[in-house]
Amino acid sequence: MGKGQVGRWQKLIVWWLGMELALPFFSLINCSPLHGRALEDSIQDFLPANGVQLLQQKQQVVMNNGIVSLTLTNPGGLVTDIRYQGSDNLLETQNGEDNRGYWDVTWNKPGENDNMDKLLGTSYKVIVQNIDQIEISFISTWDVKVGNAKAPLNVDKRFVMLRDSPGFYTYTVLERLKGWPAFDIQEGRIVFKLQENKFHFMAMSDQRQRIMPMPRDRETGRVLDYQEAVLLTNPTNPTLKGEVDDKYLFSCDNKDNKIHGWISINDPVPIGFWMITPSNEFRTGGPLKQDLTSHVGSGATMLSMFISTHYAGEDLALKFQSDEYWKKVFGPVHVYFNSDVRAKQRPSVLWNDAKQRMLKETTSWPYNFPLSKDFLKSNQRGAVSGQLLVHDWFINKKPLAGASAYVGLAPPGAARSWQTESKGYQFWTQADPMGNFVINNVVPGTYSLFAWVPGTIGDYKHASDITIKPGSNIKLRNVLFEPPRVGPTLWEIGIADRTAAEFFIPDPSPSIKIHQYKNTGEKFRQYGLWARYKDLYPNNDLVYTIGRSDYRKDWFFAHVTRNVGTGVFESPTWQIKFDLENVNKGATYTLQVALASANVAELQVRFNDPNLVVPDFRTGQIGRDNAIARHGIHGLYYLYNIGITGSRLVDGSNTIFLTQARSAGPFREIMYDYLRFEGPSPTSQIASNIGA
Secondary structure, three states, rough: OOOOOOHHHHHHHHHHHHHHHHHHHHHOOOOOOOOHHHHHHHHHHOOOOOOOOOEEEOOEEEEEOOOEEEEEEEEOEEEEEEEEOOOOOOOOOOOOHHEEEEEEEEEEEOOOOOOOOEOOOOOOEEEEEEOOOOEEEEOOOOHHHHHHHHHOOOOEEEEEEOOOEEEEEEEEEEEEOOOOOOOEEEEEEEEEEEEOOOEEEEEEOOEEEEOOHHHHHHHOOOEEOOOOOOEOOOOHHHHHHHOOOOOHHHHHHHHHHOEEEEEOOOOOOOOEEEEEOOOOOOOOOOOOEEOOEEEOOOOOEEEEEEEEOOOOOOOOEEOOOOOOOOOEEEEEEEEEEEEEEEHHHHOOHHHHHHHHHHHHHHHOOOOEEEEEEEEOHHHOOOOEEEEEEEEOOOOOOOOOOOOOEEEEEEEOOOOOOOOOOOOOOOEEEEEOOOOEEEEEEEEEEEEEEEOOOOOOOOOOOOOOEEEEEEOOEEEEEEEEEEEOOOOOOEEEEEOOOOOOOOOEEEOOOOOOOOOOOOOOOOOOOOOOOHHHHHHHHHOOOOOEEEEOOOHHOOOOOOOEEEEEEOOOEEOOOOEEEEEEOOOOOOEEEEEEEEEEEEEEOOOOEEOOOOOOOOOOOEEOEEOOOOOOOOOOOOOOOOEEEEEEEEHHOOOOOEEEEEEEOOOOOOOOEEEEEEEEEEOOOOOHHHHHHHEE
């Protein structure tokens, strides 16, 4: 090779290492290639400007389309290197190659400790390779000889790169066979850990965007009530001093968790690194399930969560019996990159572009390019449509449109079972103002149709299950929801929206700096709000008077314990005071209680006598969603219909006593969604009058 020429092997080194690392390497081995722009121009004849190329070596494979290059271990399928438009490696190079980009599951056999399995392949296969598309597969087949070293799963882990696409796609097919050991999966996800010295700005919504701390800021900070929450005492960026960093501050509902990511705002030309999840069909728990997004870990961390018990507890773990067969496709998700010099002053430039890309990906679902036979294309799926009507006789004599209702298909089960369903697929949509809904691209199978309506308590389940076949287009009739109601409303507290967001949410302790966002409507995403109840009610508990109190100011958002010192907590009893006239002593009155969250809690209800040894109603221990500690405003939804005979009520002043009876720690809590007190049913009132 003469002076002034660049050989193929040197081009490869530049491609892999980047200019800054490649040139010193050339100098070290006494090689004299071209320099600077001339060298970059020279290697363009190798890089695939108009197509996709695959470089295969014994221990790694590289996919490159001239915009993005992706390096993976062979045959494991770990992502070790990602480059965009000639950048250096965007992943955290201080981490080992097994801690940069990977799929994993957290699993355990019944009664045993958790294990993490990074789903490493044991063989590698090229599915397709041409100038328009590369799809590669990393496969592992479970064998009883591996014991607890790997989850009892067959794994087919795929990566796809398309021509002219500023990113790549990845998905995984998991399978367990009958006769394999019983085990549980607690968590399943894909993780990328980005360069901590490059990516400092995080965005997950139009409002929730901010400069983030560095991983070392967490190391120098003070751990608070649990290890994820760290008070920043000496951060690299002084403006963050006094804030709390906690990955759970950046959670969101599945229905809203479509895009999030990071921007390298200090680069000459900032780069955006984005996770786009175009469908929720493969996630567990339905549209209201909350989960993690991006946060600070060992590097700027970016996730797509598919399985977890976050904000729900063990009810959402996948629990397999030995005689059970299971197979499911997770993804594809899209990892997208963009860049713009204007983002140095306005990071929103890259965020807005990424949102447009997200819309393109979601409207393209299901994708037509994945080649696994287990990922079904649009023509292999079906659809369901209809109109949901709601008939609450107290509101209107005739049914009304189920405006903005959430309507979904999930594996067969009882009403509300979808919120703890984890093994199958779910397909949800939101109805229009007339209650019309269309659920497209449903994987063939048998489903129950579920719905819930904002502003209305309870859950709808269609009378019969629905079988979807390829190409089917089912139009449903008589989709009528009659929400729970016994009698007329005498009073109500809150809004029936499955959250506690409408209630009073305090500022955090003055010792903690508030996270500053604009108009998020999510004041609850602050650390330590559970402890503020004691500050507001140091001696006496909450008393709410119907007709005088305002739930927006007078109803604390969470029924928590009170810390009385030396690690001792007590169970507060709240009171609802209300007046009644002409009580029908022989009839039954009803208290409807909808809960937005419960964590190792027990609700006890007593009417007019706080000292009843046996309460008029008790839930028993419920919930493990830990929403209060994880800065959530809801977890799993509960609804209780509590009847009380009129003989226990009086004309004049009455009091309902609500006790959260479990007090072993600061995070035992109930969040109320909505409470409604109803008079006797019209039929019982008529019967009583006849009897009189």
